[in-house]
Amino acid sequence: MLDLNKLAGKLPGISKHLTQEATAAKGRLQTAELLMQQAQTHHLELVKKQQDWKHRLIFSAAEPVEPLDTRIxxxxxxxxxxxxxxxxxxxxxxxxxxxxxxxxxxxxxxxxxxxxxxxxxxxxxxxxxxxxxxxxxxxxxxxxxxxxxxxxxxxxxxxxxxxxxxxxxxxxxxxxxxxxxxxxxxxxxxxxxxxxxxxxxxxxxxxxxxxxxxxxxxxxxxxxxxxxxxAINFLRLEACIHKEPNCISYCAPDLDFSSPGQPKKAPCQVFEPxxxxxxxxxxxxxxxxxxxxxxxxxxxxxxxxxxxxxxxxxxxxxxxxxxxxxxxxxxxxxxxxxxxxxxxxxxxxxxxxxxxxxxxxxxxxRGGDRYHFFALLEREMIKAGLKNVGTSYKETRKRGSIA
CATH class of the missing domain: 3.30.420 (Nucleotidyltransferase; domain 5)
Incomplete structure (x- = not known):
């Protein structure tokens, strides 16, 4: 049984964390919007880069087939x-x-x-x-x-x-x-x-x-x-600081961590996640x-x-x-x-x-459907002459409680 009194004491920490994440997300969004504006002027060049270097990319990005400023x-x-x-x-x-x-x-x-x-x-x-x-x-x-x-x-x-x-x-x-x-x-x-x-x-x-x-x-x-x-991963081509998006040569994944539990990010990952x-x-x-x-x-x-x-x-x-x-x-x-x-x-x-x-x-x-399904199955098995039909002791005990 979940102790709600003990749980309530842990919630303020979550609220503080989510507030910090919301602030950080706003900054990442502004960065992505700026990259999108820049990419709109030469998105075909970025598409060509993506096609030419697709075997050297370490991320999956979709390819736009219409101008990036399309709104229909x-x-x-x-x-x-x-x-x-x-x-x-x-x-x-x-x-x-x-x-x-x-x-x-x-x-x-x-x-x-x-x-x-x-x-x-x-x-x-x-x-x-x-x-x-x-x-x-x-x-x-x-x-x-x-x-x-x-x-x-x-x-x-x-x-x-x-x-x-x-x-x-x-x-x-x-x-x-x-x-x-x-x-x-x-x-x-x-x-x-x-x-x-x-x-x-x-x-x-x-x-x-x-x-x-x-x-x-x-x-x-x-x-x-x-x-x-x-879609947003396509903007990593715009954010790349190298002349060619050769991820394997310039940004090969390693075991370095920028902070505890957080893998080190490449320069083009400025807006992740x-x-x-x-x-x-x-x-x-x-x-x-x-x-x-x-x-x-x-x-x-x-x-x-x-x-x-x-x-x-x-x-x-x-x-x-x-x-x-x-x-x-x-x-x-x-x-x-x-x-x-x-x-x-x-x-x-x-x-x-x-x-x-x-x-x-x-x-x-639903739960009732599951119960009726196994009830029908049990009836059919008994009709067929099968013996020792029933759930395990563990399952039977879990379905009832003395508490």
Missing amino acids: AIPPAPRTHTVIATDGSQIAPSHHEIAYCYLINVGRVVLHYGVSRHPLLDSLPEIYYRAEDLYESRQWAIRTEEWMGYRRTATEATVLAELACSLWETTPPPVPAISLVDGSLIYWFLEGIASEARDKILGEILDAWDKLEEAGIPIVGYLSASRSME LRDVALWQTTLQPGQRSPLWRSCAPILQCYGHHTVYFCYVNVGSEIARIEVPGWVVENPELLETTLSLTVAQVQKGYGYPVALAEAHNQAVV
Whole structure:
């Protein structure tokens, strides 16, 4: 049990620290704004430097594909349109439960606007209990719990594509439509796993993207409170004090520390750890978007032609990062419609896309759902004639207390 009286005595230190950080962040923001103004006059030169020296850089920076001073107002969404979304949740496997298995539940939402069609709000549960489901990942030194998360991401994409392609028999769809996912389209977490495992998960995701591209329905990754530094890292090229941004030669990482626990920073890191959203918060008016950026994340080398682009949009309640694949960016009219439908979803959801919020509500597995799931499983196991069905003593004891 948390002792609130003891906890209260520790909070003033946090308040003091946060106040100091806010002051320091204001100075870093002013530095970044000055570098942005300087970079606007010759951003193409910086892009060329980035391309020429990309193999010598020790940081990942996105590449702007529009002038840095681009500010474009997003038009209103067309009256008639459709929005599709999926989100997932899970019950993790535990050796203390009745059976060692896990469940993935994918919420599905289809909202039609301007037409007389019923919405779809439901979920698709799937149980994984076979040995190949539970232990396949061990060959790549990946824990089952971690593999479950990867499977969930792939399943969300697959269900999204199946749902989108089943709505219309025509290609492209008769009304503007988008498919939304919560979070980034850049799956950074796949970088550090075995290539065979990565290809298995990413292959399913990209197959789903191929189907969406063929159907002409853009997939959109919506990031609320993004912590990305991809765009602002581009300004490190402007802040570099050397003629060439040869990081490996001039600023190779070492074991030196500028202060306890803080690695020594290179001269170009004058604004870290400032995030992208902090910079665009001062320059974008409500309803405006930033320049388009092409992500240069290493994992995208495995994406084939599905290069990921992004921009920041002032949706009113916050600065959101919106990601789309390259084939959407290549069609300016489609990109404009995609952004307008996404912003409309945020407005309808009072600060967050309503389709994603509903998909989450359909997918989420609450405590009562978990209890009923294992109760149904226990009943089925007893019906099958299995004996000694029950949770471990540890789990049973944790569920009750004498205190």
